[in-house]
Amino acid sequence: MATLSEARFGLIVGGREEPGTNGDYRPVLDPATNEPVAQAAVASPDDARRAMEVAERAFRESPWASDEGARRSKALGKLASLLDSRTDEFARLETLNVGKPLRESRIDIAYVVRTLEYFAGMADKLEGETIPVPGARIDYTIREPLGVTVHIAPWNYPLLLAVRSVAPALAAGNSVVLKPASLTPLSAVAFGRLAPEAGVPDGILNVVPGNGADVGMALVDDPRCASVTFTGSGEVGPTIAEHAARRFVPLTLELGGKGPVLVFPDADLERAAKGVGYGIFQNAGQMCWAASRLLVHESIAGPFVEKVRSIAEGLKLGPGTQDGVEMGPLVSRDQAERVLDYVRDARESGGRVLAGGSKVETPPLSAGNFVRPTVLSDVPASSRAVREEIFGPVLVVRTFRDTEDAIRAANDTPYGLLSAVWTRDLATAHSVARRLETGMVVVNESPTTYPQTPFGGVKSSGVGFEQGMRAVETFTRRKNILLNVGAPRKKAGPS
Numbered sequence: 184m185a186t187l188s189e190a191r192f193g194l195i196v197g198g199r200e201e202p203g204t205n206g207d208y209r210p211v212l213d214p215a216t217n218e219p220v221a222q223a224a225v226a227s228p229d230d231a232r233r234a235m236e237v238a239e240r241a242f243r244e245s246p247w248a249s250d251e252g253a254r255r256s257k258a259l260g261k262l263a264s265l266l267d268s269r270t271d272e273f274a275r276l277e278t279l280n281v282g283k284p285l286r287e288s289r290i291d292i293a294y295v296v297r298t299l300e301y302f303a304g305m306a307d308k309l310e311g312e313t314i315p316v317p318g319a320r321i322d323y324t325i326r327e328p329l330g331v332t333v334h335i336a337p338w339n340y341p342l343l344l345a346v347r348s349v350a351p352a353l354a355a356g357n358s359v360v361l362k363p364a365s366l367t368p369l370s371a372v373a374f375g376r377l378a379p380e381a382g383v384p385d386g387i388l389n390v391v392p393g394n395g396a397d398v399g400m401a402l403v404d405d406p407r408c409a410s411v412t413f414t415g416s417g418e419v420g421p422t423i424a425e426h427a428a429r430r431f432v433p434l435t436l437e438l439g440g441k442g443p444v445l446v447f448p449d450a451d452l453e454r455a456a457k458g459v460g461y462g463i464f465q466n467a468g469q470m471c472w473a474a475s476r477l478l479v480h481e482s483i484a485g486p487f488v489e490k491v492r493s494i495a496e497g498l499k500l501g502p503g504t505q506d507g508v509e510m511g512p513l514v515s516r517d518q519a520e521r522v523l524d525y526v527r528d529a530r531e532s533g534g535r536v537l538a539g540g541s542k543v544e545t546p547p548l549s550a551g552n553f554v555r556p557t558v559l560s561d562v563p564a565s566s567r568a569v570r571e572e573i574f575g576p577v578l579v580v581r582t583f584r585d586t587e588d589a590i591r592a593a594n595d596t597p598y599g600l601l602s603a604v605w606t607r608d609l610a611t612a613h614s615v616a617r618r619l620e621t622g623m624v625v626v627n628e629s630p631t632t633y634p635q636t637p638f639g640g641v642k643s644s645g646v647g648f649e650q651g652m653r654a655v656e657t658f659t660r661r662k663n664i665l666l667n668v669g670a671p672r673k674k675a676g677p678s
């Protein structure tokens with residue numbers, strides 16, 4: 184029997200798993216050791232186009248789109264229960280591929296199950312409207328699926344962020360082509376393998392692992408592409424938007440963030456410190472919505488920052504598969520280098536490192552991409568560590584004088600994904616939440632979301648929202664039908 188490191192993960196096209204046309208496989212590395220954990224096929228642009236062709240044929244010829252929504256609901260429900268029964272297997276794949284602790288991966292898989300269940304419940308609730316019009320006429324709207332929807336996912340929550348848009352697209356009756364990130368294709372391919380058993384017709388759910396610039400772009404540029412959901416960096420997002428715009432293809436962009444967390448003096452400081460720690464060190468800080476800029480009132484800054492610093496220093500680092508580990512490695516050597524580069528830059532511009540700030544250099548962790556949980560203070564507001572998304576376990580601290588100062592600092596960023604506020608005062612919570620320029624605000628919580636709550640950003644964090652009841656509508660178009668039901672006019676003249 185092949186060990187996991189020899190196991191091959193192919194492309195899922197038309198309900199079958201296969202190698203790409205060029206037969207290329209590449210090793211997928213465990214970030215804790217940089218040893219291979221599996222081999223993943225590398226699709227070519229031709230494979231991408233073939234997946235689009237197969238998906239389009241399935242959309243036209245299978246009963247998926249035209250059937251009652253109840254059939255799609257049943258299939259999505261079955262996908263959820265199949266995944267649920269294999270939580271341990273999928274969580275392990277996610278941990279071996281991304282590095283996060285198994286406990287976090289299990290939470291991710293449970294979230295995917297819940298997402299599938301939520302959208303399974305929506306598949307038969309896509310209703311139109313009737314609209315009053317003059318005379319013997321009836322006007323009504325119906326919602327139709329778009330066709331083949333393209334989904335390009337990042338590496339930090341590989342299955343969760345893929346299914347977040349795939350589930351509503353399937354619920355609406357579309358066929359789907361998913362491209363996982365090239366670093367983390369395993370769980371998406373394993374998910375695609377479940378489709379036939381769940382009763383999803385062949386060709387409705389396709390997965391093509393491969394490089395972004397060629398495979399991802401071939402999907403977006405394909406004339407059969409009817410919608411694009413891109414979750415990824417602010418560098419790639421605009422290129423995707425330009426290409427989609429050439430054919431007026433509807434688009435959702437979920438991009439980066441630089442979330443502020445505002446701590447007021449009346450907050451429950453114990454809970455707030457834990458929330459701040461979780462909001463930046465979970466998944467080793469590789470989160471679009473990481474609360475990565477701590478803004479704390481000057482009257483409590485000393486003791487509060489000390490609490491956060493001791494949380495950072497106390498976290499147990501190690502491979503995600505090991506019991507009791509609280510933070511795993513970063514996804515790749517490059518990502519670890521990129522994060523450390525921000526820390527160097529912050530130091531050089533006068534910043535102080537209160538915790539962490541370095542790679543773990545002692546064996547056995549030195550073989551992996553472990554960066555210590557890091558807290559920086561006194562970093563100039565203009566420095567890269569304050570302005571740019573670091574996407575690692577690095578918290579930047581700044582104090583504020585009063586509410587106006589806090590809001591100004593919070594909004595002084597090109598990003599607008601999520602803000603966090605810690606206060607016991609309802610009036611402060613409400614008024615500050617309204618003035619923060621982000622798509623989401625959490626109060627007295629670390630970043631938290633549910634399949635039923637909208638998720639999205641403003642400013643450079645993206646366009647469009649995912650999750651919630653309206654997400655399914657994103658994957659439909661409205662058609663207006665006007666019916667004249669009047670009796671034919673009687674002809675004039677002798678009867």
Ligand code: NAD
Pocket residue numbers: 335336337338339340344362363364365393394395396397398399400414415416417418419420422423436437438439440470471472572574600640644645
């Ligand atoms: P990335 O932009 O490098 O890649 C994202 C996906 O796009 C991958 O599948 C990649 O292969 C593909 N891709 C890359 N270049 C492409 C191109 N030219 N054409 C088509 N596809 C292309 O991002 P990443 O490094 O995988 O993920 C990290 C980024 O994702 C961070 O900026 C993070 O904030 C963001 N993110 C956002 C959200 C959100 O919901 N807003 C969630 C998670 C991650």
